Amino acid sequence: MTGEAAMDGPVRSIVIVGGGTAGWMAATYLARRLGHLRPDITVIESAAIGTVGVGEATVPAIRDFLAAIELGEPEVLRETGGTIKYGIRFDGWKREGHRFFHPFGLYGVAARGVAFHHYWLKMRAAGDATPLSDYCLATQLAERGLFLPPSDRPANDLGVFNFAVHFDASKFAALLRRLAVANNVRHIDARIDAVERDGDDGRVAAVTLDDGRRVAGDLWIDCSGFRSLLLGEALGVPYVDWRHWLPCDRAIAIPCAAADGPTTPFTVATARAAGWQWRIPLRHRVGNGYVYCSDHVDDDAAERALLASLEGEPLAAPNRLRFTTGHRARFWEKNVVALGLASGFLEPLESTSISLIQSGLERFVALFPDKDVDPRLAATYNRQSVLEFERLRDFLLLHYWSNRRVGEPFWDRMRALAPTEGLQIKLDAWRAGGEFVRNEWDTFQDPSWLSMYAGFDDLPARHSPLADQVSERDLADSLSRMRAAIAGTLGHAEPHDAFLARTVGA
Numbered sequence: 001m002t003g004e005a006a007m008d009g010p011v012r013s014i015v016i017v018g019g020g021t022a023g024w025m026a027a028t029y030l031a032r033r034l035g036h037l038r039p040d041i042t043v044i045e046s047a048a049i050g051t052v053g054v055g056e057a058t059v060p061a062i063r064d065f066l067a068a069i070e071l072g073e074p075e076v077l078r079e080t081g082g083t084i085k086y087g088i089r090f091d092g093w094k095r096e097g098h099r100f101f102h103p104f105g106l107y108g109v110a111a112r113g114v115a116f117h118h119y120w121l122k123m124r125a126a127g128d129a130t131p132l133s134d135y136c137l138a139t140q141l142a143e144r145g146l147f148l149p150p151s152d153r154p155a156n157d158l159g160v161f162n163f164a165v166h167f168d169a170s171k172f173a174a175l176l177r178r179l180a181v182a183n184n185v186r187h188i189d190a191r192i193d194a195v196e197r198d199g200d201d202g203r204v205a206a207v208t209l210d211d212g213r214r215v216a217g218d219l220w221i222d223c224s225g226f227r228s229l230l231l232g233e234a235l236g237v238p239y240v241d242w243r244h245w246l247p248c249d250r251a252i253a254i255p256c257a258a259a260d261g262p263t264t265p266f267t268v269a270t271a272r273a274a275g276w277q278w279r280i281p282l283r284h285r286v287g288n289g290y291v292y293c294s295d296h297v298d299d300d301a302a303e304r305a306l307l308a309s310l311e312g313e314p315l316a317a318p319n320r321l322r323f324t325t326g327h328r329a330r331f332w333e334k335n336v337v338a339l340g341l342a343s344g345f346l347e348p349l350e351s352t353s354i355s356l357i358q359s360g361l362e363r364f365v366a367l368f369p370d371k372d373v374d375p376r377l378a379a380t381y382n383r384q385s386v387l388e389f390e391r392l393r394d395f396l397l398l399h400y401w402s403n404r405r406v407g408e409p410f411w412d413r414m415r416a417l418a419p420t421e422g423l424q425i426k427l428d429a430w431r432a433g434g435e436f437v438r439n440e441w442d443t444f445q446d447p448s449w450l451s452m453y454a455g456f457d458d459l460p461a462r463h464s465p466l467a468d469q470v471s472e473r474d475l476a477d478s479l480s481r482m483r484a485a486i487a488g489t490l491g492h493a494e495p496h497d498a499f500l501a502r503t504v505g506a
Ligand SMILES: Cc1cc2nc3c(=O)[nH]c(=O)nc-3n(C[C@H](O)[C@H](O)[C@H](O)COP(=O)(O)OP(=O)(O)OC[C@H]3O[C@@H](n4cnc5c(N)ncnc54)[C@H](O)[C@@H]3O)c2cc1C
Pocket: 017, 018, 019, 020, 021, 022, 023, 044, 045, 046, 047, 049, 050, 051, 052, 053, 054, 055, 056, 057, 058, 169, 190, 191, 192, 193, 223, 224, 225, 226, 227, 229, 251, 253, 289, 321, 323, 339, 340, 341, 342, 348, 351, 352, 353, 354, 355
């Protein structure tokens, strides 16, 4: 046995392998949440290897993470060139020239136990063409380039919305590193050359660095990126490949100067011939990337298409990335938990990788083991993580499967895919009754699914008969009052750029 100490008692040392977004999120979070246990926390990263360098859009859960590590939102915006994100605008997904918005907020006000969208469907059938988005405050703020903080006590559902942030990924990791080091996390910049496993049960015991040092630990957090140095390579946990559902396998990222005009408080995802392109506005630049399927376009052609679409001067060389959508069969094996790219990857269409790191950390702390690492904790963690990945996969698949870009080989292929069982169950409930099926570990809730269905005009043939308890005339009145209430609230918002200038002192 090569273990450093007996395999019982509390965890004394945690080693995090990797200093990208995942590694430093893990370090700051564990240092805060486990502070009373006083474990030694070490981050080993190699500046020579570097990080993936992308990952600039988030979902509102990031706000809970920042609160948990006691990092103020103004500081994050200031230090990372950050901006506000109220959601994602999808351009050209249904067909060229069409667009819709997926907001972080509710639509309308439910009444008499009936969800708002049934009333909207009823009025639509009666000839009212008002778009669903007119009943969503977050969408209206985004489209007008405004900022308003969500209220802690909204008067009704119209005031329920949230925001996320866009940030420079490298600056965010650097900010987290400073915070972690200030909280006594040890930082080692060296390359790991070898992983030593315990002779008895095969757990990871220590690593050897390129300067000859040996670092031992009780628990290991693998944040080593796509390589998955501990979980994939050392422990041999296989990868579950989901490319048959989500075949995009490459991306090219490049920042550029922003065109003149206000900084938009949303991400744009534009459909392209063999995938889609992101636009993420930061204060000092715009992040762009083309996510594509290598069966349908080669790297050079994809790069030319991306460069031709930039709104301003490129600010760096294009960064070409390859990935396989899917996840490790187990996220936690023996005394190793993988987070971030080392655990799996779902393409960034809904900007969910960072939130998966966060939920993985929350689960891990909730199931925090002793040194012996009860395998039932790992099994619970793994079951929950797989469910979370599968739910997200189904939501992403819906985006592609719903397209109506007939005649384009990539998009025809995506439309022809058979939905997964989980997606089919949701689609059946929606199409037959305008209902949502909620699952444990769903990242995206009813309003997000509604935005997609309505965005693609995939609407049920009928509204719920329960919506008929309100007459068309009364309904027309109350819908018009909702629109007026939203218009009134917009009057209290300020331009996004003015908010940023006030907050970051720019
Ligand atoms: C094209 C693309 C777009 C994305 N967009 C988004 C987005 O908009 N929103 C979002 O939430 N996420 C996005 N992501 C995902 C996001 O980038 C990652 O989840 C996030 O950056 C975390 O990466 P990581 O820390 O797991 O890996 P990395 O950044 O790759 O870090 C790996 C770390 O491991 C270290 N390392 C590796 N091997 C060794 C070794 N032998 N010795 C020592 N250290 C080692 C490296 O030095 C590095 O510090 C995107 C990803 C891609 C590919």
